[in-house]
Amino acid sequence: MSDQGGRPLGDLCDQNRGITYGIVKVGEFVADGVPVIRGGDIRDGRIAFNKDKRVSREVSEQYRRTILRGGEIVINLIAEPGHCAIVPQEMEGFNVSRDVAVIALNESVNHEYVDWYLKSPTAIEWVRARLSGSVTQKINLSVLRQIPVPIPPRTHQDAIAEILGALAKKIAVNQN
Numbered sequence: 001m002s003d004q005g006g007r008p009l010g011d012l013c014d015q016n017r018g019i020t021y022g023i024v025k026v027g028e029f030v031a032d033g034v035p036v037i038r039g040g041d042i043r044d045g046r047i048a049f050n051k052d053k054r055v056s057r058e059v060s061e062q063y064r065r066t067i068l069r070g071g072e073i074v075i076n077l078i079a080e081p082g083h084c085a086i087v088p089q090e091m092e093g094f095n096v097s098r099d100v101a102v103i104a105l106n107e108s109v110n111h112e113y114v115d116w117y118l119k120s121p122t123a124i125e126w127v128r129a130r131l132s133g134s135v136t137q138k139i140n141l142s143v144l145r146q147i148p149v150p151i152p153p154r155t156h157q158d159a160i161a162e163i164l165g166a167l168a169k170k171i172a173v174n175q176n
Contacts, residue, residue, distance in 0.1 A: 023062075045084075078139075082120075086115050115158055
C-alpha cells in the first residue's frame with residue numbers, strides 16, 4: 001500500500017486525546033493501586049492483564065492522558081507490530097506503561113475496523129519498515145500517527161468489522 005492509500009491514523013483520533021504512550025516510570029507496584037497494562041499483556045487481539053501489576057494513584061494521575069475509558073485501541077510499541085486490542089469497558093480506569101500506545105479514535109470510524117486493519121499484514125509491514133532502535137526495535141509515535149488507514153464508507157467498515165469478528169469467534173471456538 002502506498003502512503004497515499006488511506007488517511008493517517010492520527011487524523012482519525014479524538015482531537016483531545018490523540019495517540020500517546022503511558023507511564024514512563026511505574027515505580028513500586030501497589031496492591032490496591034491502579035491496574036497497569038504493559039506491552040507484553042497485549043496478544044492475539046486481547047489484553048491478558050496480570051492483577052499484580054498496579055501503580056499508585058498519584059503516579060497514574062501524572063499520566064491522566066492514558067487513563068483508559070474503554071473503547072480505545074492499545075498497541076504494543078516494542079518490536080512486534082500488530083499486537084493491539086480494543087480496551088473493554090471493564091478496564092475503564094486502568095492505565096498503561098511506556099511501552100503501550102493508547103489510540104483514542106473519534107466516532108467517525110468503526111474502532112473494530114481500525115483495530116483489524118492495524119493487525120493486517122499490510123499495516124504490519126508498513127510499520128516494520130519504519131521501526132527504530134538498534135538493539136530493541138520500537139514503534140515511534142510519529143510513525144504510528146502516520147500509518148495510512150484505508151477508509152471505506154462507514155457501512156463497509158461496519159460490515160468488514162462484523163465479518164472479521166464473527167470469523168475470529170468461530171476460529172476461537174474451533175481451537176478449544
